[in-house]
Amino acid sequence: MANCSPSSDQKPDEMASMEHGSENDVKVHVFSSSSELIGKLHEKWSPEQKKPYPAMYSSVVGGIILDPAMMVIPIDDHMVHRGHGVFDTAVILDGYLYELDAHLDRFLRSASKARITSPFPRSTLRSILVQLTMASQCKEGTLRYWLSAGPGNFLLSPSGCPKSAFYAVVIDDVVSQHNDGVKVITSTIPMKSPLFATMKNVNYLPNVLSVMEAEDKGAFASIWVDEEGFIAEGPNVNVAFITDDKELILPSFDKILSGCTAKRLLELAPKLVEQGRLKSVKTADLTVEEAKRSTEMMYIGSTLPILPIIAWDEQPIGDGKVGYLTMALSDLLWHDMVAGPDTQRLCVPYIN
Template sequence: MGEPRNSLYTFTAGCLLGAGCVYVAYKYQSDVCRSLYHKIKRGSFVPILDELDFIDKHRARRAAVADPGFYALYSSWIGGIVTEPALMQVPLDDHMVHRGHAVFDTASLVDGRIYRMEPHLDRLLYSAAKARIKLPFSRERMREVIEQTCSASGKRTASIRFWLSVGPGDFGFLPDGCIESCFYVLVFGGIPIDKDLELKGINEFTVTGVPMKPPALATMKSNNYLLNCLTAMESKDKGGKFGILVDGDGKIAESCVLNIAFVNHNDKLITPPFKHILAGVTIRKVLELGQKMVHQGKLRGVEQRDIKVDEARKAKEMFLLGGDTHLIPVVSWDNIPVGAGTVGPVFKYLLSALENDKHLGFADHQVVRYVH
């Protein structure tokens, strides 16, 4: 009986799939197979998957939750675009994953046109230079890849996120072991923002338990957003949404992923300088729109300067800005009403002007040629 037992053991260990076969082995009193049978029965057995099993399981996991809204991914590591979410992968040994040695930016696809592509590419390349990431190819090629990924998605309105990383290769901390730097582009549904926030405003809170990023990290858009997440989490604990950061000198800094602007008691639009915070693409556009309001007599001035908390507390309006098209009014700050405690006229004008620019403007748009 030794040889049949041995053959059955080999068969069972080889397939590891048929609980019935394992149970037959269990009757032969093989200690290994008995242990395997009990693990399968308890659900503690970890299967070894081949590539098709992995894709099927990944697809099933995605299907079991809400649609993630992932439409197309380009990977320079693979050298192509995929539209199946189960195939959208980044190498685990990419230093973007385990060291955070990467930078990114996010643009908007609006009505088949990429909105403000060039300012986003400017910031991406600035961040990459500060992070000492070598470019895998030219800026022109990046622009082409972004457009082609949008085309492959088939979507006319979406968000576009792109990353530059030092790439995969090892689990060290220096990029010397990386094979090549990588460029990734994802076209996705974006982070949903409740449109009611624009109508009603939000209550926001000063975050005191999370340190600000050092300027070297704060002024680049790196892949390390742990402090940003903790900022939003503390605000949420207090009843807010994004959080307000104040530096050690009592000056307004920024929110978790948004810039901050005020309309002060002199009817001037003011916002902090970019010395120690991220140079937001949205706030820069809003400052342009604010200058037009000055010419129209709707504002008395536009200033980018240090803002002490005491001055900010006296503001008529306060709002957060980011994501190209997101303006969110703050009507209460630390349970104290901002101005009249309602959404103000400057915010309403700027929101309307920004919406008009993203849909009808031409200067900051790149038309996507849909060929798929």
């Protein structure tokens, strides 16, 4: 049995600063002070490099953090060790937050399903996110935010967590249209049940495994098919199809996440119907066989906004090339994102 007790002649400060060995001669450093630990955390972040995460908000500390080394959450947060949390994302583009309100509404619907009560009213959450984006000085990227049952203990029940927690981080990244097509596969990883699929929660292990499965097969990502054989969604995106007679069809949202960008596309796409380029726009149940007969196929998501799909399970979609209607829809969404503030966009004071 290993002896974990310190020898009687060791002083407390010596015990704190020494490196302890194990039966395998692995030495684990013991940090003697918070300043030493902070110094170690800073080693990862060169002062010259561009910060990928220029700002974070934490309700645990009650403010905005600009030092990436300090962007942490408690290990006993229920979201960390039990997955009891929800999240959402909004795009930052040219000084604007795109569809923040739509994402925030879905965020709070997810929190309600997860039985997490926000520590702040909706108006305060929104104000925090706007102020965080301003403080970040980020012109282009994403804003991601979480509601957690909060820190408290390591038990299964959140009853010992005195207060829920709200976190948000700005991610500096490139947001652009995608002109090249990708290959996808049908996932063999079981998809989430409707309760969890319609709630944007942090339990993304099935999503992660489905992407890894696709990458193992040389594909970009995957498509889930439900128990009844109907098309569901991608690992973190919606999927859409254009039929031979130029119908745009998205799978019904009954059992999958109601994508904010997908719903916006459904609002914009009728413009192509008016122009005679599309016959109709709708949501419907679609079998795998019907879907694979489509002439065009695409992923839809906040940061894409549309990603053409040219092959599925090694079978070409249409002629195996990026479709012109897919790009027409991509142009519609992209123009909506960059056109300027309207009912869909939130103006953040522009950063020079």
